[in-house]
Amino acid sequence: MAQDKLNIGIILGSTRQGRVxxxxxxxxxxxxxxxxxxxxxxxxxTEYKLPFLGEGTGDEPGLQAWNQKLASLDGFVFIVQEYNHSITGALKNALDSARDVWYNKAAGIVSYGSTGGARAAEHLRGICGELKIADVRTHPTLSLFTDFVNFSEFKPAELHLQNVNTMLEEVVTWSGALKTVR
Ligand SMILES: Cc1cc2nc3c(=O)[nH]c(=O)nc-3n(C[C@H](O)[C@H](O)[C@H](O)COP(=O)(O)O)c2cc1C
Structure with a gap:
């Protein structure tokens, strides 16, 4: 990894078998x-095998590795899928399983669902506020009906490319700015 560049983690929010x-x-x-x-x-x-918050010992290697990974990152892009009008339980648990390593960093959201995952993404924005994560405005929303074949094979429409680039531009800019306050 180039030392002078920011490190941005693209966090997969779903863990189920067959996830997209x-x-x-x-x-x-x-x-x-x-x-x-x-x-x-x-x-x-999924690689961290995080215990459900409060049910483990707190000493699980995966929990420590999760916190170390987040500590190494300057910003995030959350890949968010809508489950019952919100984010997945797995992502909520992962968010809850760390605290100050989230603070003063930036994040973008790419969501999908029947209505572009918009409801889940808005829930995530509220959580970001509590975790001192600055969520950027530009938010690519992918439709299960038009950006996937049979709801399983991802075939994104061309129009999303510009939005993703604008979101990334915002994440990198804000991640750099927030590095100066950590
Ligand atoms: C438990 C569950 C609840 C869901 N609820 C919604 C929902 O409220 N709104 C929606 O647009 N899609 C909903 N979906 C459809 C998912 O957005 C869709 O299956 C998506 O592919 C899930 O992401 P994943 O494949 O990465 O797990 C739900 C799916 C599951 C498994």
């Missing part, structure tokens, strides 16, 4: 890597 979030995350990463303005990496919650 890896396809969406890789698409965002492909666009991001072409920009060359930051180090972008996929961060997959």
């Amino acid at each position: 979030s890896p396809q969406v995350g890789e698409w965002v990463k492909g666009i991001a890597d072409k920009r060359g303005d930051a180090n972008y990496e996929i961060v997959d919650i």
Whole structure:
């Protein structure tokens, strides 16, 4: 990784078998890597095997690794899917499983669902406020009906490209600014 660049994690919000979030995350990463303005990496919650908050010992290696990973990042792009008009339980648990390593960093949101995942994304914005994460305005919203084939094969419409780039521009700018206050 280039030392002088910001580190931005693209966090996959879903963990279920058969999830489509890896396809969406890789698409965002492909666009991001072409920009060359930051180090972008996929961060997959499933790899950390986080205990449900309060049910573990607090000493689980995955919990520590999760906090270390977040500490190494300057900003985030959340890949958000709508479950019952909100974010997934897995993402909420991952958000709850760290605290000050989220603080004073920026985030963008890419969401999907029947209405572009907009309701889930708005819930996430409220959580970001509490975790001192500055969520940027530009928010690509992907439709399960028009950006996926059979709700499972991701085929994004061309029009989203500009929005993703604008969102990334905002995330990198704000991540750089917030680094100076940490
Ligand atoms: C438990 C559950 C609840 C869902 N609720 C909604 C919903 O409220 N609104 C919506 O637009 N889609 C809803 N969906 C559809 C998901 O957005 C869709 O299955 C999406 O692909 C899930 O993301 P994933 O494949 O990354 O897990 C729901 C799916 C699941 C599994």
